[in-house]
Amino acid sequence: MRDGIEKFIQPHLRELDGYSAHRSPETLEGKTRVPVEKIIKLDANENVYGCSPRVQKALASYQSYNIYPDSTQTELRKAIASYAGVGFEAVVVGNGSGEILDLIFQLLVGAGDDVMNFVPTFDMYRFRAQLRDARLVEVRRDEDFAIKVAQAKAAVSPRTKLIIITNPNNPDGSLTPVRDIRALLETRVPVLVDEAYYEFCGETALPLMKDYPNLMVLRTFSKWPGLAGVRAGYGIFPPRIADYLLTIKLPYNVSAAAQVAVLESFKDMEYLKSTVNRIITERERLISELKKLGWLRVFPSKANFVLCVVLNGKAGELREELQRRGILVRFWDRPLMRDFIRISVGKPEHSDALIKTLREIGG
Numbered sequence: 001m002r003d004g005i006e007k008f009i010q011p012h013l014r015e016l017d018g019y020s021a022h023r024s025p026e027t028l029e030g031k032t033r034v035p036v037e038k039i040i041k042l043d044a045n046e047n048v049y050g051c052s053p054r055v056q057k058a059l060a061s062y063q064s065y066n067i068y069p070d071s072t073q074t075e076l077r078k079a080i081a082s083y084a085g086v087g088f089e090a091v092v093v094g095n096g097s098g099e100i101l102d103l104i105f106q107l108l109v110g111a112g113d114d115v116m117n118f119v120p121t122f123d124m125y126r127f128r129a130q131l132r133d134a135r136l137v138e139v140r141r142d143e144d145f146a147i148k149v150a151q152a153k154a155a156v157s158p159r160t161k162l163i164i165i166t167n168p169n170n171p172d173g174s175l176t177p178v179r180d181i182r183a184l185l186e187t188r189v190p191v192l193v194d195e196a197y198y199e200f201c202g203e204t205a206l207p208l209m210k211d212y213p214n215l216m217v218l219r220t221f222s223k224w225p226g227l228a229g230v231r232a233g234y235g236i237f238p239p240r241i242a243d244y245l246l247t248i249k250l251p252y253n254v255s256a257a258a259q260v261a262v263l264e265s266f267k268d269m270e271y272l273k274s275t276v277n278r279i280i281t282e283r284e285r286l287i288s289e290l291k292k293l294g295w296l297r298v299f300p301s302k303a304n305f306v307l308c309v310v311l312n313g314k315a316g317e318l319r320e321e322l323q324r325r326g327i328l329v330r331f332w333d334r335p336l337m338r339d340f341i342r343i344s345v346g347k348p349e350h351s352d353a354l355i356k357t358l359r360e361i362g363g
């Protein structure tokens, strides 16, 4: 029996299956054979090179933490607009791109509406849809993770309020061809393209915005500039939509620290580009080394991670064994994903340690 305050909980939230966040190293104290500070964390696509050293200094010397940050995010939005090559009115910044996603759902999706996504993909969309009591229309990708466009279009109904394309897709790193994005935009349903890994591939849907007023693009500072812990992300929208999002957001959703960190990152593009390039180079080397093992099927990737099928079917056990030996990779105990592990691209020495450990474990 639910009693007291519990019986007042919204029915659709009672059985909610939350987003399973990564295991943070601190929670693994005593569970691995290596000390916590030696753990190699390749499970959350974070940037192993860290943020720009200039960001560390700027955060330490900032003098106005006692003052509320600019609720209209003017300086930040201008800097992002110039970086992305769009108008200032198009940009909205959030506490991570996750917050922007949440705002989009609040603006466009109500109880009983349809939200379409293409699985397997980033699980956050499912989670946000369920929070809104929306109906999730999950269109299965093919075995190479390509979107089945005809099937998707056939599943669009007047109740469809949002279509989400992750590009490159997480967990596999594949790109959706522009013609497929166009085809989905032709439905006139709002289409959100999540470009969290844009800087690792250079492909963007932004040029389509002039033809399609139903296109929205989501980006983050969590990956390429190494600010996952700071929390900052942004979206690019038709200006009217951006206005609404700015109206419904919490006034101080982007902290002063996040504003300082992002602005400073833009002043150190040389450094950040060099770390992105190192990660891209290392991605290709990691893929070829993983293939040599012979017991993983390795997918090509345009992002900062690599997806593998564990051919003996023991992906979950492999994850646990790697964790015992101090290397964290991503595994999902979910129907479509049980044979996979996803490995974030680290420094060359991280790949070397991983490959050595995988050889020891064997397939």
Ligand SMILES: *Cc1c(COP(=O)(O)O)cnc(C)c1O
Pocket (backbone or CB within 6 Å): 045, 095, 096, 097, 098, 099, 122, 166, 170, 194, 196, 219, 220, 221, 222, 223, 228, 232, 233
């Ligand atoms: C990592 C990631 C994000 C980033 O989310 P933040 O809230 O900005 O940290 C967004 N989308 C996808 C697909 C991701 O993999």
